[in-house]
Each structure stands twice: as C-alpha cells, then as structure tokens.
Amino acid sequence: MTTLSRSADLLKELIAFPTISRTSNLALIAHVAALLEGAGIACEWVKDEAGTCANLFASTGPEGVPGILLSGHTDVVPVAGQAWTTEPFEASLREGRIYGRGAADMKGFVACAVIAMLDAAARPLRKPLQLALSYDEEIGCVGVRRLIGMLEQAALRPELCVVGEPTMMQIATGHKGKAAYRALCCGQEGHSALAPRYVNAIHVAADLVGGMRAVQQTLADQGARDEGYDVPYSTIHVGTINGGKALNIVPNQCVLDFEIRTLAADRPADILGQVLERVPRDNGFAPEIEEMNTYPGLETNAASDAVRFIESLLPAGTGKRKVAFGTEGGLFSTRLSTPTVVCGPGDIDVAHKPDEYVSLDQLDACDAFLARLTGRLV
Numbered sequence: 341m342t343t344l345s346r347s348a349d350l351l352k353e354l355i356a357f358p359t360i361s362r363t364s365n366l367a368l369i370a371h372v373a374a375l376l377e378g379a380g381i382a383c384e385w386v387k388d389e390a391g392t393c394a395n396l397f398a399s400t401g402p403e404g405v406p407g408i409l410l411s412g413h414t415d416v417v418p419v420a421g422q423a424w425t426t427e428p429f430e431a432s433l434r435e436g437r438i439y440g441r442g443a444a445d446m447k448g449f450v451a452c453a454v455i456a457m458l459d460a461a462a463r464p465l466r467k468p469l470q471l472a473l474s475y476d477e478e479i480g481c482v483g484v485r486r487l488i489g490m491l492e493q494a495a496l497r498p499e500l501c502v503v504g505e506p507t508m509m510q511i512a513t514g515h516k517g518k519a520a521y522r523a524l525c526c527g528q529e530g531h532s533a534l535a536p537r538y539v540n541a542i543h544v545a546a547d548l549v550g551g552m553r554a555v556q557q558t559l560a561d562q563g564a565r566d567e568g569y570d571v572p573y574s575t576i577h578v579g580t581i582n583g584g585k586a587l588n589i590v591p592n593q594c595v596l597d598f599e600i601r602t603l604a605a606d607r608p609a610d611i612l613g614q615v616l617e618r619v620p621r622d623n624g625f626a627p628e629i630e631e632m633n634t635y636p637g638l639e640t641n642a643a644s645d646a647v648r649f650i651e652s653l654l655p656a657g658t659g660k661r662k663v664a665f666g667t668e669g670g671l672f673s674t675r676l677s678t679p680t681v682v683c684g685p686g687d688i689d690v691a692h693k694p695d696e697y698v699s700l701d702q703l704d705a706c707d708a709f710l711a712r713l714t715g716r717l718v
Contacts (some may be wrong), residue, residue, distance in 0.1 A: 449504025
C-alpha cells in the first residue's frame, strides 16, 4: 500500500470541497485556516461583498519584513457534461496519480503550500513565509483583487511571489494579458420577406467578427512577436454568439462575447480600436462594447535576481518558459511591484478535463522545492 505524503493526504481532503467558481469556498477556507491557526499562524479572511466567498492571507515569521508569498486559487472549473471515470470530488489514487477536479489546477500546489507553512511555523525564520489563497480566479482573477487591495492598505509588499499554477515544476516568467468583452449588436426588426428594408443585428455582429479576423491576420503577419509563447503574437477570439428569435424575423439583437490576449508590447484597447475601425457604420447601428474583465500579463526578467533565486531551489537544468494561460501573477507584479514567477506541480494539459490528475512525483518535487525555499528563510 502506498504511503502518501502529508501534502497528498491534504490534497485528497481539498478535492472533496466542490469549490466551483461562483460558488462558496468558505468551507475549504475554514478547513485550511483551522490547520494553520492550530500551528499558531495568523490568518486573515478577505470576503466578497456577499460574504459567500473568501480569500485567505496567512503569514508566519517576523512582522514588518518583506517575505515570500505563495499564491494559489481555491476555485475549480465545472464538471457538468464531462465524462469522468471517477467521482470528480472524491479523490482517487491509482498508478502514482491522484485524480479529482482541481488536482492539477491547482489544489495540489495549495496542499503543498499549506504543509510548507506548517513546517515553517516551527522554524526561526528571518523573513516571513506567506500564503495567499483566492476565490474565483478561473473567471478572471476576481477574488485576488480584494486580497491585493488589503495588502496595499497594510503596506505589505512581498519580496517575491510564487504562483503555483501547474508548470510541471518548470519556471514560467511570463504570460499574456487578457481582456474579455461583450458586444451588443442591435438592428431593426421586421418580416424576413422584406429583409432588405431592415437592419439585421446578426449581420452587424458578422461585420464585427469580420473586423476581428482582419485584425487578427494583421497581428499574426505584422504585429509584435514574442517567440517565448506557443502563439507568439496577440490574439482575438470569439467564444459565444447568440441572436435571433425565429427564421422568419429579421433579428434586432445579437450578443457575442470575445477576448483579446496581448503580448506586453500590445494594449487591448488599441487592438479593439483597430477592430471597430473596420466595422461599417452606414446602417446607423454600431456595436456597443462592454468590458467584462481584464487582467495584466506577467513579464518577469528571466535573468533577474528573483528568477535566479527560484532556479537555485530547483534541480539543475530546470527549464524557463512562458505559458499560454493567465494567472494572478500579473496583478501581484503590477499592483505591488513584486517580482513574480509561476511554478507549480502538475500538467496544464490535464486541467479542465475529465479525470484531471497530479502525480505523486510532482507533489514530492513541489514539497522539496518549498522545503528548500523555507530553509533559505532561516
């Protein structure tokens, strides 16, 4: 029978909390806070306006000294409609892997970070080790903004932040920024037999999408490039589109949601402006654009002291790269001016999918990394 590490045992407990985005995470936060407070670690809850979700900030070690912050999110993506072979919120162990929703993204790191905090509490630290757990990261880094606001007010600016998203314990020094938008395209309703007399809202939306595709091609062919990314240029993507009531009615409304993911050299507002310049306005109906959410990219110098410090805690030859997915790292970097890297256990390729898992080897590697990090704080 496999003997599990404390991190693996805790991960199994955390998976059992069905903390899907937009639902409460309070039970999980209470569970983690009880563990930390039992070791004498001070915890602060930062709740949302409704009081149904909370961030948790914990710190162990001396006060008034910049510390190292471990950051993770507690929410997970939904499982509805996915063909799981195991119960997604009942962790299962087989072939050296723990399966369950959030195992890779990113309760594995959360478990390792909590254990690291417990171990650090028993040591005479010169600098504090800190933990930030947030809610609703998966829908736009929603909760962490309140937590960062608390840190700003308290003048708590960490010396270094490690965001533990799954990178297979490689060092990620950057990711793109993202802006999400909703476009309301209006028209003039009428009988489809007389369609040319009216303005078709879906056609207005099609013109908008056509503008996006034209700008996307320009970005790919002539725009800024960063070969550190799998897709080395800024992108535009339409995710949903809804409009029309019946086939024989000229639609008067169409709504589409789209996103712009940008390199550091680009600004979403500039790209959106280029799109809108390409949309015809001779029908008198221009799309109305609402910004739904935005978060900045992360761009940490791969040769910086912060990155070299993280490298020194990992096995020789550990790679450095940039990642396609977004994190709260850009917010810590821009709002707190804190050097930030992304490094955590698990593979992003299995996240958000049925039978998500993290290997025990990856959890062990993360435990070793955090133990070495703690040792540098003594």
